[in-house]
Amino acid sequence: MASAHLPPIGLLFPLGGPVPSDLIIGRDGEIDAVLHQLREGISTLLAGPRRIGKTTVCNEVCRRLTEQGAMIVKVEVPERATSADLLHQLVDACSSLHVPRAHDTVEVLRPVVERLLADAGIPLDLRALTPKRRAESMRTVLSLPSFIARRCDRPVLFFLDELQRVAGYEDGGAVLTDLMDLYAGHEKVVVLVDGSDERTFADLLGPPIHFGKLVDRIPLPTTIPDRVWRQPLTERFAAAGLRLDERQREAIIAFGAGRPYDTIAAARHTALTARRLGSTAITDFDVQMGLDAARRHLEDDGA
Amino acid sequence: MPDHRAQEHLARTICGRLSEWEQLNLTLGQRLGLTVIAAAPLSGTTGLLQAALGPGYGDGMLVDARRCADALDLAMAIADQAVASYCPEEVRWWQSAGPPQDQASLRLARSLSAQSIDLDGVRLGEGRRLERLDEAFALIVALANEVRADRPPTLVIDHLGTMLATVREHASRELLDQLRTIRQRHTTLDLVLVDYPAGPIVHALGDPDHPLYRAGQTLNIARAHPAQFLEEAGGAGIKLPRGLLGAAAELAAGAPALVWPIVDLSDADGGDDTPAAARGWQRLRDLNAASVSAQWDLLRRVHPSAQTLVSAMAFGLAPYSTPVADKSITDGLNRLRDVGIVWQPEDGSKWAIADQLLAAYARDHAPAWIARRTAQARARS
Numbered sequence: 001m002a003s004a005h006l007p008p009i010g011l012l013f014p015l016g017g018p019v020p021s022d023l024i025i026g027r028d029g030e031i032d033a034v035l036h037q038l039r040e041g042i043s044t045l046l047a048g049p050r051r052i053g054k055t056t057v058c059n060e061v062c063r064r065l066t067e068q069g070a071m072i073v074k075v076e077v078p079e080r081a082t083s084a085d086l087l088h089q090l091v092d093a094c095s096s097l098h099v100p101r102a103h104d105t106v107e108v109l110r111p112v113v114e115r116l117l118a119d120a121g122i123p124l125d126l127r128a129l130t131p132k133r134r135a136e137s138m139r140t141v142l143s144l145p146s147f148i149a150r151r152c153d154r155p156v157l158f159f160l161d162e163l164q165r166v167a168g169y170e171d172g173g174a175v176l177t178d179l180m181d182l183y184a185g186h187e188k189v190v191v192l193v194d195g196s197d198e199r200t201f202a203d204l205l206g207p208p209i210h211f212g213k214l215v216d217r218i219p220l221p222t223t224i225p226d227r228v229w230r231q232p233l234t235e236r237f238a239a240a241g242l243r244l245d246e247r248q249r250e251a252i253i254a255f256g257a258g259r260p261y262d263t264i265a266a267a268r269h270t271a272l273t274a275r276r277l278g279s280t281a282i283t284d285f286d287v288q289m290g291l292d293a294a295r296r297h298l299e300d301d302g303a
Numbered sequence: 304m305p306d307h308r309a310q311e312h313l314a315r316t317i318c319g320r321l322s323e324w325e326q327l328n329l330t331l332g333q334r335l336g337l338t339v340i341a342a343a344p345l346s347g348t349t350g351l352l353q354a355a356l357g358p359g360y361g362d363g364m365l366v367d368a369r370r371c372a373d374a375l376d377l378a379m380a381i382a383d384q385a386v387a388s389y390c391p392e393e394v395r396w397w398q399s400a401g402p403p404q405d406q407a408s409l410r411l412a413r414s415l416s417a418q419s420i421d422l423d424g425v426r427l428g429e430g431r432r433l434e435r436l437d438e439a440f441a442l443i444v445a446l447a448n449e450v451r452a453d454r455p456p457t458l459v460i461d462h463l464g465t466m467l468a469t470v471r472e473h474a475s476r477e478l479l480d481q482l483r484t485i486r487q488r489h490t491t492l493d494l495v496l497v498d499y500p501a502g503p504i505v506h507a508l509g510d511p512d513h514p515l516y517r518a519g520q521t522l523n524i525a526r527a528h529p530a531q532f533l534e535e536a537g538g539a540g541i542k543l544p545r546g547l548l549g550a551a552a553e554l555a556a557g558a559p560a561l562v563w564p565i566v567d568l569s570d571a572d573g574g575d576d577t578p579a580a581a582r583g584w585q586r587l588r589d590l591n592a593a594s595v596s597a598q599w600d601l602l603r604r605v606h607p608s609a610q611t612l613v614s615a616m617a618f619g620l621a622p623y624s625t626p627v628a629d630k631s632i633t634d635g636l637n638r639l640r641d642v643g644i645v646w647q648p649e650d651g652s653k654w655a656i657a658d659q660l661l662a663a664y665a666r667d668h669a670p671a672w673i674a675r676r677t678a679q680a681r682a683r684s
Contacts, residue, residue: 009335010333010493016519017487018487050516050517079477300505301517
């Protein structure tokens with residue numbers, strides 16, 4: 001069992017989802033590039049295969065822009081047959097925003113959003129709408145980030161995670177067309193999109209959707225250079241109470257070949273082996289066992 | 304349970320699965336995020352999980368998805384378990400249909416409503432399925448923060464793969480997508496989903512087109528080889544005649560749910576252990592005769608070829624040697640696997656019946672042609 005005073009391995013070597021800000025390795029350049037584009041008012045698509053850290057980069061961009069006073073409307077595009085749940089999520093995301101006001105007070109935007117929708121004759125639960133009514137309401141709902149930006153007089157980042165799923169919606173074309181109409185060249189709202197299905201995105205960017213009119217594409221490299229891994233890996237093992245010498249570290253890095261998922265899987269399994277054995281320094285045996293476990297892990301994943 | 308009974312129970316739970324037990328505790332203790340357990344049928348995985356989540360192993364909850372037909376049932380089961388774990392004194396109100404009455408339940412209702420959790424929706428199972436599922440998890444996190452903020456929660460959804468195998472593919476995909484989203488939203492919550500080998504969740508983890516792709520790691524829990532019971536009994540503190548335990552483990556084909564009842568029913572008196580184990584096995588068969596015969600009848604509803612396939616396997620014949628169309632055999636095996644009746648002990652290996660009680664019943668009630676074909680096969684070999 002783990003030593004009670006040491007952080008769990010799963011928290012130090014996160015795998016399978018976005019990584020917390022303080023654990024990001026080697027994406028500074030991409031984060032800066034996306035930030036730069038967004039600050040210039042250029043809506044951006046961060047593209048690349050799955051599990052290379054797109055959402056991590058986007059989350060970090062959101063965090064930094066929040067610190068700089070932007071408001072973030074984040075929606076994780078769900079896998080559904082229609083846009084109903086997506087629109088509902090957007091209403092929820094906008095309603096849960098709040099904006100600082102004078103005298104240390106905050107204004108909660110829920111009543112404002114509810115009033116806007118009520119005035120437009122749109123119910124709060126959009127999923128109850130018929131397809132025809134949903135189509136009529138779609139543009140109003142998609143314009144909520146724009147409404148908030150004007151109402152609060154602040155820049156808004158509209159982040160749509162895994163946007164390619166919209167292509168599978170019965171009414172996906174209408175969603176994308178409305179997004180382009182509403183936000184291409186918008187003064188206060190920039191759109192950030194990430195997505196992994198390259199083929200779908202290639203279709204969306206070109207005719208007949210022409211989503212490329214709204215977003216500029218930044219590809220996220222699938223690998224991170226070996227030199228970038230060295231220091232963070234050593235520090236991460238140290239945080240786990242484990243000394244990682246150069247030879248063992250290089251074996252882990254060589255196994256991962258720069259791929260973030262593979263490298264962290266190798267590091268995680270090596271650290272787990274060492275912790276299981278109660279070691280304080282990583283040995284060749286720990287690395288061998290860790291790499292074998294990582295290999296099985298990747299095989300299970302169909303890699 | 305008195306201490307010695309609890310110790311004996313734990314010893315029996317982990318005997319034969321020491322390695323898996325260590326791996327499971329490491330997985331839960333190291334907060335690995337999302338783990339999918341690929342558990343062989345009748346491998347005793349539920350017992351291992353219950354033991355691992357018990358006192359001293361963190362804040363764990365276990366929900367049995369076999370109670371659930373869809374995401375709404377699952378949401379209610381999760382919410383019920385959260386209330387039972389974190390505020391057991393509120394269970395009576397929670398399970399009623401009425402409004403909160405006493406001060407404590409009113410306080411709980413107010414606190415959760417403040418976090419936008421639709422209490423009546425999740426308590427009474429009303430409204431949209433995936434939204435309620437979302438709220439059930441929000442409930443866990445809210446209660447964990449309120450009651451035991453220093454100990455992050457772990458939720459195990461046992462038999463989820465079995466449940467998903469019976470719902471439509473798009474519903475299964477939506478549910479897994481929602482679980483992934485929920486897990487990413489509540490990063491303090493560890494989630495363990497129990498599937499069967501080659502089940503829908505295991506498959507989703509390795510499918511680049513599935514929302515769950517690479518969202519967690521797999522932990523395989525195989526069924527113990529009968530010899531493992533003998534190897535690990537001493538270390539687990541089990542004092543039984545080796546002959547008796549070995550014979551029971553062989554008769555049960557390593558299924559702990561059968562091994563220990565055989566031992567307990569064996570009336571071993573210090574004489575020859577193997578006949579004692581056989582007597583225990585026969586008593587176990589007698590005790591379960593009614594339910595096993597009902598299980599046999601129900602096979603017809605699983606698939607038209609199910610009884611034929613199970614009969615053939617009970618006699619050691621390959622399913623594809625039966626006089627049934629290949630496609631029907633494949634469909635039948637898949638359905639039987641989805642409900643845990645048959646399995647492949649090794650990846651791609653020969654199919655086998657999971658439950659030795661059913662296998663024995665099938666041998667006693669097989670159609671005549673199977674016995675003759677088996678005799679022919681033996682004569683040829």
